[in-house]
Amino acid sequence: MKREQPEVVRAIPPIWNWRITTICAALLLVVGLAAISFGPITIGFGQIVRTLLGISGGLKGQDRTVLLDLRLPRALLAALVGAALATSGAVYQSVFRNPLADPYLLGAASGAGLGATIAITNAHGNVYSLLPIFSFIGGTLAVLTSFFISGKFFAEPQSLLLSGIAVGSFATAIQTYLQQRHSSSLRPVYSWILGELTVANWQIVTWSSIYILISLGILISVSKQLDGLMLSDEESFSLGINPNRLRMIAVAAATLATATAVSASGLIGFVGIVVPHLVRGITHRVTNRNLLTIALAGAAFLVLADLGARTLLSPAELPIGVITAFVGAPFFLVVLRRRRTVSS
Amino acid sequence: MIKIRNLELALNGKKILRDIDLEIPDGKWSCLVGPNGAGKTTLLKVLLGSAPYSGSVRSNDVEVFRNHKRNVAFVPQQPQIPQGISVSEYVMLGRSKKDGWGNESEKSRDFVASILEQTHLYGMQRQLVSHLSGGEMQRTLIARALAQEPELILLDEPTSALDLHHQIEVLNNLQFLQERGVTIISTMHDITLAAMYADRIIVMQEGRVLADGASSEIIHSPELRTAFDNRINVYTLDSGRPVVIARKDEKDEK
Numbered sequence: 001m002k003r004e005q006p007e008v009v010r011a012i013p014p015i016w017n018w019r020i021t022t023i024c025a026a027l028l029l030v031v032g033l034a035a036i037s038f039g040p041i042t043i044g045f046g047q048i049v050r051t052l053l054g055i056s057g058g059l060k061g062q063d064r065t066v067l068l069d070l071r072l073p074r075a076l077l078a079a080l081v082g083a084a085l086a087t088s089g090a091v092y093q094s095v096f097r098n099p100l101a102d103p104y105l106l107g108a109a110s111g112a113g114l115g116a117t118i119a120i121t122n123a124h125g126n127v128y129s130l131l132p133i134f135s136f137i138g139g140t141l142a143v144l145t146s147f148f149i150s151g152k153f154f155a156e157p158q159s160l161l162l163s164g165i166a167v168g169s170f171a172t173a174i175q176t177y178l179q180q181r182h183s184s185s186l187r188p189v190y191s192w193i194l195g196e197l198t199v200a201n202w203q204i205v206t207w208s209s210i211y212i213l214i215s216l217g218i219l220i221s222v223s224k225q226l227d228g229l230m231l232s233d234e235e236s237f238s239l240g241i242n243p244n245r246l247r248m249i250a251v252a253a254a255t256l257a258t259a260t261a262v263s264a265s266g267l268i269g270f271v272g273i274v275v276p277h278l279v280r281g282i283t284h285r286v287t288n289r290n291l292l293t294i295a296l297a298g299a300a301f302l303v304l305a306d307l308g309a310r311t312l313l314s315p316a317e318l319p320i321g322v323i324t325a326f327v328g329a330p331f332f333l334v335v336l337r338r339r340r341t342v343s344s
Numbered sequence: 345m346i347k348i349r350n351l352e353l354a355l356n357g358k359k360i361l362r363d364i365d366l367e368i369p370d371g372k373w374s375c376l377v378g379p380n381g382a383g384k385t386t387l388l389k390v391l392l393g394s395a396p397y398s399g400s401v402r403s404n405d406v407e408v409f410r411n412h413k414r415n416v417a418f419v420p421q422q423p424q425i426p427q428g429i430s431v432s433e434y435v436m437l438g439r440s441k442k443d444g445w446g447n448e449s450e451k452s453r454d455f456v457a458s459i460l461e462q463t464h465l466y467g468m469q470r471q472l473v474s475h476l477s478g479g480e481m482q483r484t485l486i487a488r489a490l491a492q493e494p495e496l497i498l499l500d501e502p503t504s505a506l507d508l509h510h511q512i513e514v515l516n517n518l519q520f521l522q523e524r525g526v527t528i529i530s531t532m533h534d535i536t537l538a539a540m541y542a543d544r545i546i547v548m549q550e551g552r553v554l555a556d557g558a559s560s561e562i563i564h565s566p567e568l569r570t571a572f573d574n575r576i577n578v579y580t581l582d583s584g585r586p587v588v589i590a591r592k593d594e595k596d597e598k
Contacts, residue, residue: 099427224446230426231437231488234418237394238492239441242410280428289446 020283024296028079031300035078035307036071040315043067074200077208077264078306078320079299081197082271084212084261086298087291088254089272091219094226094288095247095254098161100336102272103258106164110171111135111142112262117175121182135263136211139255142167197265197306197320208264215257216295222250223291268302268321270328275301277335345370346391346408350399353386353551360386361397362551368544373518373528375542375559377535378571382548384531385421388498391529392418403496414496415441417489421500423481425474431484432456432469438491456491463487463517478505486514490521497521499530503537515541535576535588539563547571563588 037043043063051058051067059067085103092101103109115138116131123130142164149163179186225246228236233243261268275298283290302320305327309320351364361383368374368391376384389395393408393416401408408414417438426434439452460466463483468476473484482505489497502518503511511534519541522528532538538545538559545562547555548571555567562568563586564578572590579587 097424097426224444227437227445228440230424230429230434232418232420232422232424234389234392234394234420235424235488238392238416238418238494239437240412 020279020290021293021296024279024293024300028296028300028303031303031307032075032079035075035303036067038307038311039066039071041066069201073202073205074197074306075303076205077197077200078303080205080209080212081261081265081268082275082298082300082302082305083216083295084257084298085268085271086275086301087216087219087295088258088261090276090288090291090294091223091226091250091254092272093276094229095250096160097229099277100273100332101161102270103254104168104267104269104272105161107142107146107167107171108139108255108258109262109267110168110175111145112139112259113267114138114142114171114175114178115259116263117178121178121185131263136256136259138171139259139262140252142171143251143255197309200265204264208260211260212257215253215260218253219250219257220291220295222246222253223288226250226288266321268324270324270332271298271302273335274324274328274331277331346401346403348399348401351390351397351401352399353383353390353395353397360551361390364399364551364553366546366553366556368527368529370527371522371525372543373522373530373541374544374546375538376529376531376546376548377533377538377568378548378554379573381550382571383551384548385500387548388418388500388529388531391496392416392498415492415494417492417494417497419485419489419497419499419502421504423485425481427472427474429473430470431465431473431476431487432460434473434484435460435465435487435491438488441492452491455493459487459490463490464513479507479510482506482510482514486517490517494526496527496529499528501531501533504533511537535563535568536586539586539588560586 033045033048036048037045041063043059043066047057047059047063048067050056051064058064089102092103092106093099095101096106112135115134115136118138119131119134146160146164146167149167150160225241228239228241229243229246231239236243258272276294279290279294279297283293302324305323306320308323309318312318312323346366346368348364348366348368351361351366352359353361364387376382376387378384386395390397390401391408393411393414396409403411403414406413435456436448436452439448439456440446443449443452457466460469463486465480465483465487468480473481476484482502486499486502489499497518499518502514506514515537518528518530528542530542532542535545542559544557545555545559545568546553547562547565547567554571555562555565557565568578569576575591577589577591579589581587
């Protein structure tokens with residue numbers, strides 16, 4: 001009997017799903033333009049383009065300052081932080097093999113918050129250039145402590161998450177204590193914790209872009225190999241991967257990105273869960289091949305959220321963390337519920 | 345040919361493997377048998393090159409530790425079961441070393457299709473691996489290993505999750521591979537099946553190799569009984585095929 005040749009196995013979309021990546025990039029551009037255009041003073045798109053390109057007929061005086069020194073750095077910072085949080089979230093989810101893992105659940109963000117609080121409460125003058133270093137040290141220490149307490153480095157992701165939550169709460173407790181002790185700096189620390197981008201200026205944008213772009217570069221360059229972590233360690237070794245080294249690199253880079261994001265803008269929750277799941281839902285892929293798309297989508301998401309934070313209660317301003325939590329918390333529950341139905 | 349000389353391996357001060365001298369021929373099916381804790385899985389990891397050891401383990405005169413140039417596939421006893429990935433995508437991961445991570449050639453897709461057919465997984469290629477039964481998962485694991493087109497395939501208890509029918513199916517698949525020149529090293533708890541399929545049996549106990557040789561000889565050897573504390577009986581069926589049965593108590597002696 002002559003058997004039919006099997007049809008070719010369904011293709012996995014290539015690493016760069018250019019169409020979706022391009023759409024996300026375009027979205028980021030549109031949202032970015034809207035973000036620097038709308039506000040108490042509305043600036044026309046034509047004027048924005050002319051000013052940015054330095055063509056004659058651009059903005060002058062106060063409007064120019066609003067655009068170049070207030071709104072542009074703020075939108076850029078939102079984009080950087082959004083990209084950092086979304087990408088680290090996606091990476092944490094693959095490394096820990098847990099779709100609900102996010103930087104905050106591992107204690108990285110609380111640790112970074114504690115580091116930054118120590119910097120703010122003990123330093124005088126301009127501490128913003130030191131903040132990322134302090135938050136990075138704090139974040140890394142918190143993640144390492146979580147690893148240490150859970151005992152098994154990557155063998156049991158669940159116990160790691162639990163110890164991450166414990167370490168996170170502990171760091172938050174110390175942070176609160178420090179705030180109460182140094183009530184003079186209570187206000188800047190508090191507003192920073194709520195997550196806001198009002199402090200954005202070119203200096204913050206410059207240093208955070210350095211750290212964030214380096215970590216994103218590292219993460220995107222190892223993103224293809226991260227798929228190998230879906231297999232057991234022996235299997236991924238047999239395919240040419242050193243699983244523990246790959247995890248170390250990925251977690252270190254994701255922690256640097258998270259810590260920088262936290263130090264630049266405080267705690268902005270749920271970006272790391274909502275965006276990766278949205279992108280994966282749209283592309284129907286669990287793989288990390290779309291990490292670049294996730295970064296762009298995260299950037300667009302946070303720029304949009306910040307636009308909402310600035311304009312919804314205008315002239316008052318909502319903390320951006322409120323907006324992301326408002327969208328993210330219900331989303332988190334939907335993911336959790338869907339997972340339960342799937343596993344049952 | 346894999347040559348093992350003075351292999352020792354200690355973990356947290358405890359010796360898992362000791363004093364192993366062994367030669368494993370190419371193109372044959374060698375099976376590691378022995379009670380739990382004998383060091384079988386650890387020896388497989390050493391052969392893969394992922395576990396650090398002292399002594400020498402040379403495959404074609406090259407030390408195996410962290411040697412990524414060899415093409416060795418590994419089938420674990422307890423798989424990682426990722427969420428949200430389909431059977432064909434999972435098997436396709438086995439091509440990653442050949443195509444480069446994240447790439448996927450047309451040839452690989454054809455190859456994976458033929459492997460899915462061979463392992464009777466073709467009809468379920470779009471199912472999520474998290475929804476498979478134990479037996480289907482085991483076949484998927486083996487299919488992923490086969491996708492690698494390995495020169496050597498290491499299997500840790502490839503049949504322990506399977507019913508008899510699927511055990512035979514998996515073992516036949518492996519035999520098919522071996523007939524095409526692939527070297528197979530597996531651990532197996534079912535010594536009867538080991539004797540039926542493997543060319544060679546390596547008997548292990550407490551990190552040592554007690555005996556090593558042709559299956560037909562080893563199965564009747566005193567070392568095999570020693571490894572299991574004399575708690576097994578070996579019978580020979582009329583067809584000449586040996587059967588190994590666990591002994592309940594002294595009454596079973598004869």
